[in-house]
Amino acid sequence: MNTAIGSLSFEQSALVGTLVVDFAIQLVGWLVSSVLQTDKLYDLLGSTTFIVLAVGTLAYAGRNTARSVIATILVCLWALRLGGFLFFRVLKSGSDSRFDEAKKKPGTFLVYWALQGVWVWVTLLPVIIVNSSSRDLQRVLWTDVVGLALWVLGFILEVTADFQKYAFKQIPANKGRFIDTGVYKFARYPQYGGEILVWLGVWLFCTPVFQGADWASVVSPVCVASLLLFVSGVPIQERQAQERWGADPAYQAWRARAWLLFPLGPRWWTKQPGSTAGGGVQSS
Structure with a gap:
């Protein structure tokens, strides 16, 4: 057209x-x-x-x-x-x-x-x-390889986290419990980490054609990460998690040792954004 x-x-x-x-x-x-x-x-x-x-x-x-x-x-x-x-x-x-x-x-x-x-x-x-x-561009660039790798890693992490959490909730004995098994044993919100990686990967894969104002599209992965960490993800789920399990020593111990978004990384990822204490959120 x-x-x-x-x-x-x-x-x-x-x-x-x-x-x-x-x-x-x-x-x-x-x-x-x-x-x-x-x-x-x-x-x-x-x-x-x-x-x-x-x-x-x-x-x-x-x-x-x-x-x-x-x-x-x-x-x-x-x-x-x-x-x-x-x-x-x-x-x-x-x-x-x-x-x-x-x-x-x-x-x-x-x-x-x-x-x-x-x-x-x-x-x-x-x-x-x-x-x-x-x-x-007809040739393959490093941004193509890294972008696709980030997307694949993020997609796998997000799918795995959603499946494991859904399966966990289907077990009657787990009613009212927080999930700390599977990827959740190592990260409190791996599905959020996967989502961020997916859109960072898409943006990076698209960058070779960008000129001028096109680079403003970096707002895409920034917006996704900001919404999950500061608006619709972490803040809401953190309040719910504290209401449900805030007094549970097992929850506090898990929360203190698990990373925030990814099942690996520097220790500062264990902290809730904007907080000096370790924290995270449960996804819906």
Whole structure:
């Protein structure tokens, strides 16, 4: 297709177009979910939006480079796995506790959907740029190798952590207990570490085509890490963990010896961001 919008360049047109489609999907999702007062579509549509925008920009460009195809595949694999897992989990549990009150208040619920739209678009920026860029390098660079390696390591870590935690919760004897087995024996939030590695890897893989303002897309991995460590991940889960197990000596001992995000690394990773004491969070 390779057409631009008005006086905008092709790359700028892709950025604007994906932003419009992104928020259109969130708006439809909010309308349906508000009428039905359900939260089952939230994570599903969030992951679906990643796929729609990634595949859409690839098709919109009308030209496929090896880098753009691989970047799109990485996004789709991640989104299909995460979206499928979260949708299955909410169907099995019946609801998502994050939205118990919000889904009854359309205005409040809209804020959640709008924030999801921002998260999707900002996180996907490097891939949107690569898919709409006419620049590409034919040779393999160190950023390609390291980027793909980070993505693979992060994906494996995230999948393993989610599977092990889900299996742990299915055992009746574990009801009310914190998980300290599997990868959780060594790290308190390995699924967060995996998520950060995935998007750092995607960004690094996309960098060879960047010029000028394209480098601002570093906001993608920075945003993912910041949300998990300071907003929607660590702070919320830390409060819940302290309420449940704060007085449990076993929990405090595990928390003091386990790393925060990865099952290895320097000891400062054991500390909760912004705190002088060791800490971490349980994922939902």
